[in-house]
Amino acid sequence: MRSCIILCGGLSSRMGQDKGLMLFKNKPMVCNILDKVDNQMDEVLLVLRNDKQKQEYRKILNHIYSVDNTSFNLKFLKDEIESQGPLSGIYTGLSHMESDYALVIPCDSPFISTYFIEKVYNVYENSKENYDALIPFWGVKNNHHFEPLHGIYHKRSKKTIYFQLLKGKKDVKSLVKKLNTIFVEVSKLDPSLKSFKNFNRPEDVSKI
Numbered sequence: 001m002r003s004c005i006i007l008c009g010g011l012s013s014r015m016g017q018d019k020g021l022m023l024f025k026n027k028p029m030v031c032n033i034l035d036k037v038d039n040q041m042d043e044v045l046l047v048l049r050n051d052k053q054k055q056e057y058r059k060i061l062n063h064i065y066s067v068d069n070t071s072f073n074l075k076f077l078k079d080e081i082e083s084q085g086p087l088s089g090i091y092t093g094l095s096h097m098e099s100d101y102a103l104v105i106p107c108d109s110p111f112i113s114t115y116f117i118e119k120v121y122n123v124y125e126n127s128k129e130n131y132d133a134l135i136p137f138w139g140v141k142n143n144h145h146f147e148p149l150h151g152i153y154h155k156r157s158k159k160t161i162y163f164q165l166l167k168g169k170k171d172v173k174s175l176v177k178k179l180n181t182i183f184v185e186v187s188k189l190d191p192s193l194k195s196f197k198n199f200n201r202p203e204d205v206s207k208i
Contacts (some may be wrong), residue, residue: 003102004041005093009049020107032067032110040117041072047089054078058084085170091161108198116195125151132157132179135184148172
């Protein structure tokens with residue numbers, strides 16, 4: 001069984017609107033991701049920051065997707081630990097998923113490719129060691145330039161995440177250092193590198 005956690009709970013302050021629901025290619029941005037994971041996932045967990053956002057997403061996406069026209073079961077979750085950034089979102093997703101590990105994707109990465117999704121799972125599932133996480137990285141590993149929000153996390157990493165949050169450490173990169181992690185160069189997971197493109201400001205979208 002394969003699960004995917006999509007992080008939608010960010011404040012999107014620089015964008016000025018909810019990034020997951022803003023229109024991109026004539027549909028909510030998060031739908032570009034959902035369309036790519038269709039036929040590759042059994043379960044998709046959308047993690048939202050509060051009940052209001054959760055209800056808004058549920059209303060819009062349930063109108064677009066249903067059990068009959070997708071391969072995955074779509075779940076809407078509220079952050080279990082509020083205002084703690086993406087680390088809390090990962091923790092919430094891992095706490096509610098049915099599989100042993102999940103691919104994490106931010107809601108503002110509409111160019112995520114089916115090739116990347118299949119490749120990252122194949123590398124993780126075929127690794128000889130029992131890793132807690134698979135994280136894409138750019139070049140030398142010790143320069144901290146990696147993509148922790150485009151990786152796979154095993155549910156056993158949940159305990160480490162919880163203690164990180166208790167200590168007030170919200171940085172996902174600091175978590176990765178504490179886990180038994182396999183690092184894979186981004187070009188090996190997506191030669192085009194488009195899967196790692198995301199948007200922070202309106203001008204980022206207007207350039208596309």
